[in-house]
Structures are given as C-alpha cells and as structure tokens.
Amino acid sequence: MTNGWEESASAWIADMGTDGDFGRQFVLDAPMIGRMRDRGFRRALDVGCGEGRFCRMLAALGIKPVGIDPTEALIRHARQQDPEGDYRIGRAEALDFPDRSYDLVISYLTLIDIPDIRTAIAEMCRVLEPAGTLLIANLTSFNTAGQPDGWVQDADGNPRFSIDHYMEERVEWVQWRDIRIHNWHRPLSTYMSLLLDQGLQLRHFSEPMPVGADPVKAEWHRRVPYFLIMEWQKPAA
C-alpha cells in the first residue's frame, strides 16, 4: 500500500523550497540547530531525510551527515542538490549500519511517518554510540489526534480544534496543497515508553513557539502547538 510519498514528492520539494515550510523556518530549525551547534558531534544519521535540506544544514555545521529515506524521488533530489553528500534509500525499521556507528541520530518530523515505530526506535538506538544523542522533532500527539478535521467551527461559530480517540493508534491520510500522505497518530505515552524502554535518558523537552513569523499564523500555532522537540541520550557504556 502506498503511503503517498512518491506521488507527493515533487509538491513536497516545491513546498520546502530553500528555507523549509512555516514550521521548519519559524519554529523548528533554529532550536534544532541550536541543540547541535558546538557540541562536538562528528557523524550524524538523519532518519527520513526527505529532500535533504537538514543534512545540508548539518554539513554546514561541520557534522558529517548520512541521510536515509525510502522515497526514491526525494533521495534523487537530495543527491542533485548535494552531489558530495551521502544519501541512501532506506527505512528506519531496518537501518543498514553497524551497531554504535553514529554519535548523533536525528528524526526530524519522521516518527509520524514510520509505520513500525517499535522496531524503528530500537534501530535508532542500536546505531547510536554509547553516550550518543537522539534528537527528535515530532508533531504533538494532541495535534495528530485532531486529524484530519483539525480546526472546525462549534455551534456558536467559534473555532475549536477537534481532538478525539486520543489513545487509539491509527494512520490517517492528511492533505494540504498538492501533498497527500499518511500520518500516524500515537499517544505521547507510546513514544515516551518506547524511548524509555531502550534505556535512553531524556535530556531536553520543549514545545517551541514561532519566532519572526506572521503574528496571525503564530497565534494559531500558540493555540494548538504543532511540534515538540526531545533530546535523548544513550547511557555511556
């Protein structure tokens, strides 16, 4: 069954442009980069790298990135944009790398795209060196629990964000502009339990707000934040 990514790839590439979409440009990029700068990271695996924008940002920080993604059209674009880069077809559930081969593993808005999240989180942890860092940006679970309806009008005409069946893990088609893809909803406790079960230690948790964005858009984001950032550390050997 398709997850929509091959069919949506050209619209996705256009949507990202050079600076990324709203969430990346005004909410996530700055704190994600801030957590990696001057930390001495050497070798990073970007799991679900898409068209490679974040790998290019990692390389600019002096961190050597490898990007993997199952969507061939996105990997093709990543290679065109960055011929010196290392981009491979691959899935999070079967990372084709030895144990303990990266000091930084990144999942930038990909947990919601990965069907077998249990195996994928175990794989991300397996390829991390002892004391290595797993940096995650994800959609908030109350946001994915509101899909596909999201904002609706109540009986008085007031906007309400419709969250339902929060505890039920499920996949939904989500659509905007010419992009139509699968997104998984899982309660936050599912992600937290899987990460804790790997023995990882939580070092940072935040719900970042927009900076420098159009104030009207920023206000909608403040009402129902889209994103969270977590940094987890593998225990030293």
Ligand SMILES: C[S@@+](CC[C@H](N)C(=O)[O-])C[C@H]1O[C@@H](n2cnc3c(N)ncnc32)[C@H](O)[C@@H]1O
């Ligand atoms: C929302 S995009 C994020 C792309 C990139 N990290 C970024 O922030 O621009 C999600 C990506 O997850 C990829 N993906 C889908 N299923 C996956 C899987 N099983 N393992 C790894 N990546 C997957 C998609 O191909 C897509 O590139």
